[in-house]
Amino acid sequence: MSYEAVIGLEIHVQLGTRTKIFCGCSTAFGAPPNEHVCPVCSGQPGAMPVLNAEVVRYALRMALACGCDVRRDSRFARKNYFYPDLPKGYQVSQHEKPLAEGGAIEVLHEGERFSVRLNRIHLEEDAGKTTHDGPGHTSLVDLNRAGVPLIEIVTEPDLSDAAAAAETMRTVRGIVRALGISDGNMQEGSLRCDANVSLRPVGQRTLGTKTEIKNLNSFRFVQRALEFEIARQRALLDGGGQVVQETRLYDDARGVTLSMRSKEEAHDYRYFPEPDLPVLVIAEAELAAARAELPELPLARRQRFIDVLSLTDDEASELVRERELGDYFEAVVAALGDADAREIKRAANFIRTELLSRIDDARDAASARVAPQRLAELLALVRADRVSSKLAKTIFAKMWDNRRSAEEIARAEDLFVEQDSAAVVAEVERVLAASPEEVAQYRSGKTKIIGYFVGQVMKATRGKAPPQLVNQLLREKLAGDD
Amino acid sequence: MAVRDEIGAALAALASGEAVLGDALDGCAEQIEARAADLGVFISVDLDGARARAAELIERDATRLADALPLCGVPVAVKDNMTLPGLPTTCGxxxxxxxxxxxxxxxxxxxRAAGALVVGKTNMDEFAMGSSNENSAYGPCKNPWDPERVPGGSSGGSAAAVAARMALGALGSDTGGSIRQPAAFCGVVGLKPTYGRISRxxxxxxxxxxxxxGPLARDVKSCARLYAVVxxxxxxxxxxxxxxxGDVVAAASAGEGAIDGLRVGVLSQSPVQVAPEVASGVTRATRALAEMGAELHEITLPHAEHALATYYLICTAEAxxxxxxYDGVRYGHRAAQANDLGALYRQSRAAFGDEVKRRILLGxxxxxxxYHDDYYLRAQKVRTLIRRDFEKCFSQCDVLLLPTTPTLPFRRGEKTADPVAMYQADAFTVPASLAGLPALSMPCAVAPAAPEQGRAAPLPVGLQLIAPALEEARLFSVAGALEAALDVDVDIDIAAGGDA
Incomplete structure (x- = not known):
């Protein structure tokens, strides 16, 4: 039988606020264990939570960016379960009245645009971290992460394949980075997801029995774990078996998902409203302020780059990958003034090749050694035919190294285009005279060899000869009889 | 009739130079050293710390400070479920x-910032769960009026400390009556403020x-002084x-004028049986109010009969x-022998007493x-109905007057075998807790010793005043006027008390 997969994601995003959700401790990653703890986040008896207002602002940005309905009176709830890295024995989360409901995430995958509807976005606190490699078979608990703010984004089961699910996660990363609310780093755990997946015969409306794969912490794992799980369920169903509702873990080393706990062993979280926190009331003014702060989202920006700036799909996709990169590009275009499509494309390509090859992370564009204004000056020299495209790359490299302007470098190193056409004519004639064999070949019909002559002339002029003029002169001379 | 104001008197003596800072502490220290251990009042005593703090204040010019610090040199006791660095906090x-x-x-x-001297951390029912102070892991606290009897709970140690003059005031905590019921049993004044009035x-x-x-003290005005500080x-x-x-200290001595025209609600029907000594004490207070010009209104709290069940569902769920x-991972008792996580949890939690375990299981x-919808959720709905009952009452009257407890202080061991009988000790205090309303318990009579009824010593009777939310000042003014009118003699001879 042919089946289709039905996938829903529960995405956890750590918000990049300076301090934790209910206390003043730092959220910085990578500190020595239990450095960022206080009576509140370590669950000392009698300590009480105070909600960090910045956390709410960040979460509102995400909710509005996804077009959710923001609840004006949301509530925190306690999710009760036991684990050593959960200091209070409960996680403060939201249950019956989440911050936001509805909305959708727009995803572009393999050239197709689709939307993944959201069920809800709610606020909660992160737990600490347990490692099981302490001395003498002990486990160690680090509470630095306990109380770091999270939003949980729960999607509707709108996805049907593993690659699209992974792309959805990439899209979420792009959105949270564009919003400036998280670095969305799956490696460091600031973006994580659980995936629910079930199969049903194509055409059937009711959902099959699902499994939940917990704690997927890279885009690749999201895809691989789902691919494996879909294949596993298909094999089960094809063999006449049934899928058991359970929670599974992905074992990357073996590339398989493994049963973690069955439905019977599932936690009963015994949710109830958190009595230590009042109702979270969102005022109209707060909503309006959050709305006013919303930046353009990556997909909208991509479309604008295509529609308004005439970039190709690939160029636009790459430039919107990180907000900082897109900002860099737009700053160059703005500084160029009235740039035409060709010049904008030149700027785009320059950034994609020259800039990106020099930074490890596209977000570093914001602090690139060559500022957008400086790059625009260089491209203006190209536009004015004062510097060749090829030499522009050389100049850019030198700008990167010594931070001087394009003009200064070109002057100091004599890299301007040769404006004296007589000098170019002389050089062309010299090259032709020195290569009688090649001239003969050209004239016998091997016209492709013209590239050789161009190269020789450019080499002799150290790239300064205007390529168009060189080409034109060569053709004229070679067409002649002498 | 002079307004009773023990803490005010101590402050005045200090300011006038009649007393030196530390005199009040010496008096309390004497009582503590003589009787505190026998009565089981404290879990930790810190007279050295209190003296050191007194010395500090003296150095800063105590006479001048007496005006600036509202509790300068006042010895106080703190319930052992409140954190104070330097002393353990055991919660019993x-x-x-x-x-x-x-x-x-x-x-x-x-x-402490107000100049109070903390003499120690008082005994209590474990994690504040109990109505007799018998659930303390550190032994029971005894009622200073009759050591065979319970001081009430869970703030039994705080009430006993004040009654036995081991402190001029104390802090307790009230969840379903844990300040008011021990205040009534020990013959002192105790306030449970509006939920949210005092920081948790x-x-x-x-x-x-x-x-x-909330605060406990031997008189209404002293109680108001503590409340104004914390x-x-x-x-x-x-x-x-x-x-x-508001100016609650002034309200406490507003006098009879506060009563004239006051609409006082009294229950037309009691949800539980009330001991005759308690009933007559409350009746006496009702009459006194009427004589001072109060209008009496019979009121009903139709859902009060469900208050106990509601309370014990909500409080156990939250507990x-x-x-x-308390899992043995970060602090507190940790089982030494556990070699896996499950064992660590199971064995460490054996350190809880029976009542605590019972409530954790119930909750x-x-x-x-x-079960959530049938129990927890339904309890929340009844809680709302009880709140509305009170709202309706307060559309007709300004304060409610009812007993604090159905009985006189009972004997130790009398109710320990029957948790439900013990829970009924909270029948009159729980409704105001569920509604988050301010309620004050104060002595309204003393039942004389009656050996033929098995009563070896006189025992105090408490009454309870309940006001609308945020109206603590009204409670203090009514209580202050009543205190003056009733003039109950709550002085007990502690030195002789224990051996009766």
Whole structure:
């Protein structure tokens, strides 16, 4: 039988606020264990939570960016379960009245645009971290992460394949980075997801029995774990078996998902409203302020780059990958003034090749050694035919190294285009005279060899000869009889 | 009739130079050294700390400070579920034996900043769960009026400390009556303020939506003085109210004028049987109010009969969550022999006493999938109905007057075998807790010794006043006038008391 997969994601995003959700401790990653703890986040008896207002602002940005309905009176709830890295024995989360409901995430995958509807976005606190490699078979608990703010984004089961699910996660990363609310780093755990997946015969409306794969912490794992799980369920169903509702873990080393706990062993979280926190009331003014702060989202920006700036799909996709990169590009275009499509494309390509090859992370564009204004000056020299495209790359490299302007470098190193056409004519004639064999070949019909002559002339002029003029002169001379 | 104001008198003596700072402490220290251990009043005593603090204040010019610090040199006792660095906070439990809190409760901080001298941490029912102080892992606290009897609970130690003159005031906490019932049993004044009036930051949680710290003292005005210091908004407690307290100290001595035209509600029908001594004490107070010009209104709280069941579902549900943190991982008792996580949890939690275990189990059940709606959720609905009952009452009257407890202080061991009988001791206090309303208990009579009825010593009778939310000042003014009118003699001869 042919089946289709039905996938829903529960995405956890750590918000990049300076301090934790209910206390003043730092959220910085990578500190020595239990450095960022206080009576509140370590669950000392009698300590009480105070909600960090910045956390709410960040979460509102995400909710509005996804077009959710923001609840004006949301509530925190306690999710009760036991684990050593959960200091209070409960996680403060939201249950019956989440911050936001509805909305959708727009995803572009393999050239197709689709939307993944959201069920809800709610606020909660992160737990600490347990490692099981302490001395003498002990486990160690680090509470630095306990109380770091999270939003949980729960999607509707709108996805049907593993690659699209992974792309959805990439899209979420792009959105949270564009919003400036998280670095969305799956490696460091600031973006994580659980995936629910079930199969049903194509055409059937009711959902099959699902499994939940917990704690997927890279885009690749999201895809691989789902691919494996879909294949596993298909094999089960094809063999006449049934899928058991359970929670599974992905074992990357073996590339398989493994049963973690069955439905019977599932936690009963015994949710109830958190009595230590009042109702979270969102005022109209707060909503309006959050709305006013919303930046353009990556997909909208991509479309604008295509529609308004005439970039190709690939160029636009790459430039919107990180907000900082897109900002860099737009700053160059703005500084160029009235740039035409060709010049904008030149700027785009320059950034994609020259800039990106020099930074490890596209977000570093914001602090690139060559500022957008400086790059625009260089491209203006190209536009004015004062510097060749090829030499522009050389100049850019030198700008990167010594931070001087394009003009200064070109002057100091004599890299301007040769404006004296007589000098170019002389050089062309010299090259032709020195290569009688090649001239003969050209004239016998091997016209492709013209590239050789161009190269020789450019080499002799150290790239300064205007390529168009060189080409034109060569053709004229070679067409002649002498 | 002079207004009773023991703390005010101590401050005045200090300011006038009639007394030196430390005199009041010496008096309390004498009582503590003589009787505290026998009566089981404290879990930890810190007279050295109190003396050191007194010396500090003297150095800063005590006479001048007496005007500036509202509790300058006043010896106070603090219930052992409030954090105070330097002393353990045990909550009356083996689970927290020796736990040194790393931070200070807001209320303790405010007390000390006001010049109060903390003499020790008082005995209590384990995690504030109990009505007799018999559930303490450190032995029971005894009633100073009759050591065979209970001082009430859970703030039994705080009430006993004040009654036995081991402190001029004390802090207790009230979840379903834990300040008011021991105040009544020990013949002192105790206030449970409006929920949110006094910060819970540093109060170890039992049932967070009900817990409320409050003061105890031997007279109404002294109680108001303590409340004025510890009450008020605290940004570290998100449920803390921002409304100003008003001049509650002045209200306590407003006099009879506060009663003229006051509409006093009395219950037309009691939800439980009331002992005759209690009933006659309350009747006496009602008459006194009427004589001072109060209008009496018969009121009903139709849903009060469900208050106990509602209370014990909500408080146990919240407790099951609040006490989950005592898992042996970070602090408190940790089983030495456990070699895996399950064993660590199971064995460490054996340090809880029976009543605590009972409530954790009840609360876990009430919140469980499949039962949550029938128990927890239904209890929340009844809680709302009880709140509305009160709202309706307060559309007709200004305060309610009812007994604090159905009985006189009972004997130790009398109710320990029957938890439900014990829970009924809270029948009159629980409704105001559920509604979050301010309620004050004060002595209204003393039942004389009656050997033929098995009563070896005289015993105090308490009455309870309940006001609309935020109306603590009204409670103090009514209580102050009543105190003067009733003139109950609550002085007990402690030196002789224990041997009766």
């Amino acid at each position: 439990s083996r689970m927290l034996e020796g736990w040194q809190p790393p931070y200070e409760a807001t209320i303790v901080e405010r007390l 930051y540093g109060l170890v949680a039992f049932a967070s939506s009900l817990d409320q710290p 009450g008020g908004h605290d940004r570290r407690d998100s449920t803390s109210l921002t409304h100003p307290l 099951s969550s609040n006490l989950a943190r 876990t059940f009430a919140l469980s999938a499949g």
